[in-house]
Amino acid sequence: MMRTKSPTVGEKWKRRSIAFLSLxxxxxxxxxxxxxxxxxxxxxxxxxxxxxxxxELLRKAVAAEPANxxxxxxxxxxxxxxxxxxxxxxxxxxxxxxxxxxxxxRIALARLEQRRGNSASALSELERVSPTNSDxxxxxxxxxxxxxxxxxxxxxxxxxxxxxAGQPDWRExxxxxxxxxxxxxxxxxxxxxxxxxxKSDTYGEVRLDHRISDAASVYVSAGATPxxxxxxxxxxxxxxxxxxxxxxxxxxxxxxxxxARYRAGDIQTISPGIEQYVAGGRAWLTGRVIxxxxxxxxxxxxxxxxxxxxxxxxxxxxxxxxxxxxxSEGVVTDTxxxxxxxxxDVTKRTSLRFSLARENRARGADRTQAGIGFGFxx
Numbered sequence: 255m256m257r258t259k260s261p262t263v264g265e266k267w268k269r270r271s272i273a274f275l276s277l278x279x280x281x282x283x284x285x286x287x288x289x290x291x292x293x294x295x296x297x298x299x300x301x302x303x304x305x306x307x308x309x310e311l312l313r314k315a316v317a318a319e320p321a322n323x324x325x326x327x328x329x330x331x332x333x334x335x336x337x338x339x340x341x342x343x344x345x346x347x348x349x350x351x352x353x354x355x356x357x358x359x360r361i362a363l364a365r366l367e368q369r370r371g372n373s374a375s376a377l378s379e380l381e382r383v384s385p386t387n388s389d390x391x392x393x394x395x396x397x398x399x400x401x402x403x404x405x406x407x408x409x410x411x412x413x414x415x416x417x418x419a420g421q422p423d424w425r426e427x428x429x430x431x432x433x434x435x436x437x438x439x440x441x442x443x444x445x446x447x448x449x450x451x452x453k454s455d456t457y458g459e460v461r462l463d464h465r466i467s468d469a470a471s472v473y474v475s476a477g478a479t480p481x482x483x484x485x486x487x488x489x490x491x492x493x494x495x496x497x498x499x500x501x502x503x504x505x506x507x508x509x510x511x512x513x514a515r516y517r518a519g520d521i522q523t524i525s526p527g528i529e530q531y532v533a534g535g536r537a538w539l540t541g542r543v544i545x546x547x548x549x550x551x552x553x554x555x556x557x558x559x560x561x562x563x564x565x566x567x568x569x570x571x572x573x574x575x576x577x578x579x580x581x582s583e584g585v586v587t588d589t590x591x592x593x594x595x596x597x598x599d600v601t602k603r604t605s606l607r608f609s610l611a612r613e614n615r616a617r618g619a620d621r622t623q624a625g626i627g628f629g630f631x632x
Contacts, residue, residue, distance in 0.1 A: 289318035293325055300332045308332035316345075323352035327359055334366055342366060357383045361390055368393070373437050391564060392535015405603070405631040408432040412607070412627035418619040425449045438465045444477075448485065450582070455485040469497040484583040486514040486521075495529075504531045508542075516584025519549025523581075537563040544578040548586050554579035556588070568599040580615070588616040595625070605629040 296311035312329040319325055330345030343366060349359040360383045367376035376393075383390040409431055416424035425448070432442040442461040448454070459477030466472060472494035479485040493510035506529040514521045527542035544556040556578025563571050573594035580589045595609030607627035614620045 289315050289322075289325075292318065293322075293328065296332065297328050300328065300335060303335070305332050305336035309336055309338075321352060323349050323356065323359075326352065327356065327362070330359070331362055334362065334369075339366055339370065357387050357390065361387070361393060364390075364393055388533075388536060392531065392533075394564075406434045408434075408629065408631045410627060410629045412625060414609075414623050414625035416621045416623040418621045421619040422450075422452055424621065424623075439463070446485075450484055453483040455479050455481075455483050457482075457485045459489070471495050482517060486516050486584075489514040504535070505529070506531075514581075516581070518584030521549070521581055521584060521586070522547040533563075537561065540574075544576075546579045546581065546586055549584070552586075554586050554588070570597045571595075572597070587618060590614045597627075603631055 292311050292315040296308045296315055299305075299308035299311060309329065309332045312325060312332055315325045316322065316329055326345050326349040330342045330349060333339075333342035333345060343363065346359050346363050346366070349356055353359070360379050364376040364379040364383075367373075367379060380390050380394055385391070410429070412428045412430075414424075414426045416426075418424065426446065427448075428444065428446045430442065430444045432440055434440045440463045442463070444457075444459045444461070446457045446459075448457070457477055457479040459475055461473060461475040463471060463473045473492065475491040476489070477486070478488040489512060491510065491512040493508065495506050495508045497504055497506045499505040508527040508529065510523070510525045510527075512521075512523040514523070524545045525542050527540065529538055529540050531538045538561070540558075540560040540562070542558045544558060546554040546556075548554065556576065558574065558576040558578055560572060560574030565571060571594075574592075576589070576591045576593075578589065579586045581587075591611055591613040593609065593611035595607060597605060597607045599605045605628070607625070607629070609623075609625040609627075611623040611625075612620075613623070
């Protein structure tokens with residue numbers, strides 16, 4: 255018969271220490287609650303929006319199972335929901351230490367940086383997420399096309415040609431420059447050169463955009479046309495956007511207002527709208543109500559609807575319809591138009607755009623427009 259070896263003094267202390275720690279952990283839990291119960295209850299509380307309760311439960315779950323990456327992830331999400339961003343980041347970073355390939359943790363960190371207003375950092379986190387991940391694609395879309403905000407300067411050059419029935423063709427060219435001075439503030443300048451009715455106008459505009467928070471932004475603009483014929487002699491504008499629901503199915507309310515002076519008189523435009531993201535953020539629908547008030551105080555009402563779809567991470571298709579008033583030479587004309595096109599990022603720095611539109615006018619010639627554009631960023 256083999257004789258069992260008696261444990262040493264060190265082994266006895268080790269066993270007693272483990273037993274003491276286990277007893278301490280168990281006593282810290284709600285009576286009868288196992289780690290998996292704490293985890294489940296914590297996740298349930300987080301989904302219900304009870305973030306304080308979720309944090310307490312998930313902290314205990316993490317204490318019971320320190321190597322559980324899912325528990326650290328859920329704790330990070332609960333802390334983020336409670337607005338405790340530094341602690342949330344620590345939990346999410348710990349998740350990545352335990353599970354380096356966790357796309358959920360990367361996406362959560364990207365959303366955290368988005369809330370901080372650090373667009374470039376958010377996009378950097380998403381670069382390490384699979385391009386086929388629908389949640390990541392939706393967030394990239396909300397960040398306005400992932401490569402773009404990683405650069406401070408954007409140059410866009412667009413040109414269009416319009417064929418009119420029985421009238422001289424229209425030609426237009428637009429140069430737009432935008433500088434992202436900070437993660438919250440951007441400055442832009444636009445020059446539009448147009449030839450219509452055998453006359454040429456060049457309109458210039460400057461614009462300031464400022465993001466108040468991760469969910470709200472505002473803008474102001476001012477422009478003028480020297481020696482105007484059909485474009486406004488001067489124009490000022492203001493507006494903003496507010497995200498009233500976040501996540502991959504975000505809802506954004508928009509508003510724009512403009513005051514313009516034409517040779518024929520003053521025109522006011524007010525356009526409230528809504529953007530609704532669908533399909534995990536890979537597509538979104540835009541609706542606007544267009545109100546125009548002319549020199550005589552008459553109210554002209556119209557609407558616009560548009561849909562955008564991301565086909566992968568680099569290509570966006572769009573199409574829309576509008577039954578809305580249009581202004582030229584200070585004269586308001588009812589129009590009905592169909593339009594569509596595609597925008598594709600050729601490289602991380604360059605993009606191409608193509609569009610077609612058909613416009614039927616209550617007065618004047620109908621027209622068919624083709625447009626092409628090129629974008630460069632650095």
